[in-house]
Amino acid sequence: MILNASGCLDALAAPDVARRLDAFVTKTVTPLPREGNAPVRIAETDAGMLNSIGLANPGIDRFLAATLPRLAELAIRLWVSVGGFATDDYADLCRRLDERDEVQVIELNLSCPNVEGPEETVVDIVTAARASTGKPLFAKLSAAVPDVAATATAAAEAGADGLSLVNTIRGLALDERTLAPTLATATGGYSGPALRPIALAAVFAAYRATGLPIVGMGGVETGRHALELIAAGASACALGTVLFADPRAPGRVRTELAAESRTHGFETPLAARGASHTIVSSLLSDKTKKPAIASEM
Ligand SMILES: Cc1cc2nc3c(=O)[nH]c(=O)nc-3n(C[C@H](O)[C@H](O)[C@H](O)COP(=O)(O)O)c2cc1C
Numbered sequence: 001m002i003l004n005a006s007g008c009l010d011a012l013a014a015p016d017v018a019r020r021l022d023a024f025v026t027k028t029v030t031p032l033p034r035e036g037n038a039p040v041r042i043a044e045t046d047a048g049m050l051n052s053i054g055l056a057n058p059g060i061d062r063f064l065a066a067t068l069p070r071l072a073e074l075a076i077r078l079w080v081s082v083g084g085f086a087t088d089d090y091a092d093l094c095r096r097l098d099e100r101d102e103v104q105v106i107e108l109n110l111s112c113p114n115v116e117g118p119e120e121t122v123v124d125i126v127t128a129a130r131a132s133t134g135k136p137l138f139a140k141l142s143a144a145v146p147d148v149a150a151t152a153t154a155a156a157e158a159g160a161d162g163l164s165l166v167n168t169i170r171g172l173a174l175d176e177r178t179l180a181p182t183l184a185t186a187t188g189g190y191s192g193p194a195l196r197p198i199a200l201a202a203v204f205a206a207y208r209a210t211g212l213p214i215v216g217m218g219g220v221e222t223g224r225h226a227l228e229l230i231a232a233g234a235s236a237c238a239l240g241t242v243l244f245a246d247p248r249a250p251g252r253v254r255t256e257l258a259a260e261s262r263t264h265g266f267e268t269p270l271a272a273r274g275a276s277h278t279i280v281s282s283l284l285s286d287k288t289k290k291p292a293i294a295s296e297m
Helices: 058-073 087-098 119-132 149-159 195-208 223-232 250-263 277-288 292-296
Strands: 001-002 044-046 046-053 078-082 105-109 137-141 163-164 169-172 187-191 214-215 237-241
Touching: 001 105, 001 163, 001 250, 046 169, 046 195, 058 078, 058 087, 078 087, 087 105, 087 119, 105 119, 119 137, 119 223, 137 149, 149 195, 163 195, 187 195, 195 214, 195 277, 214 223, 223 237, 223 250, 223 277, 237 250
Parallel strands: 001 237, 078 105, 105 137, 137 163, 163 214, 214 237
Antiparallel strands: 044 046, 046 187, 169 187
16 A cells, blocks of 8 residues: 655546555645745755645645545545644544545644654653544554554554654754755655655564554655565555656556566565564574584584
């Protein structure tokens, strides 16, 4: 299953790209409209990109009245990402979306800087959201926490049906000439290739801790990258930064993923889910045996 990462595709502007996905994830919607941060909001770096968009969105009222009906016309599965600044925001947003048949899944953006916090925050928000909707809830977590497994477990115990991992990580780029920060907000969210090992580690830990469905993302550019996330425990994979450079990525990554899976002996990509854990388990159990090399000495 291939999705877009929230905020990285405008399905109304690029419907043909969205139709090649198994589901479209909206940019995070907040209770009130947000202009977002002042420009400059995007900066290129060596191994990825920085953004400080700041959750620019029309707010839930306009989203429900104008955006959602237009998205529904595309006839693709819709996931709506929601974000807020207090537990009640999430509860209200989920309650409003619960009434709308067009919405298949709600993704709780728990990783925007203003709400990122200790596990208690995740528990409070997921619990409140769970009480407000019967729709499937995916908790989108940051890898920039002391213990991703603990946060993932907290989200699972509070009622999340799945996890989305990972969001961007704070980064800074400096102007080559002036050494001033490139972004108007100084720091921004870092995404792209540099996130790949971080995303793999987070998915690996969250799968081991919870076994929940996981949308893996972070620097995916090829089918091989997607397969690695699935082997680490993802059940789906989302394309983010790559879509800005390659709008054909959904179809290309899907084809590459199928071929790459077969090369590794898996009939379908999903058959590879968690494969890296099986190998780790056998390595660990082998440690109790005498290593072959030692017996030769
Ligand atoms: C320009 C931009 C805007 C983003 N906006 C959102 C957002 O609104 N909500 C959210 O949960 N994540 C947002 N993200 C994070 C992505 O969904 C994704 O988690 C992250 O970029 C890692 O994937 P990637 O390395 O493939 O881009 C945004 C990322 C970028 C680059």
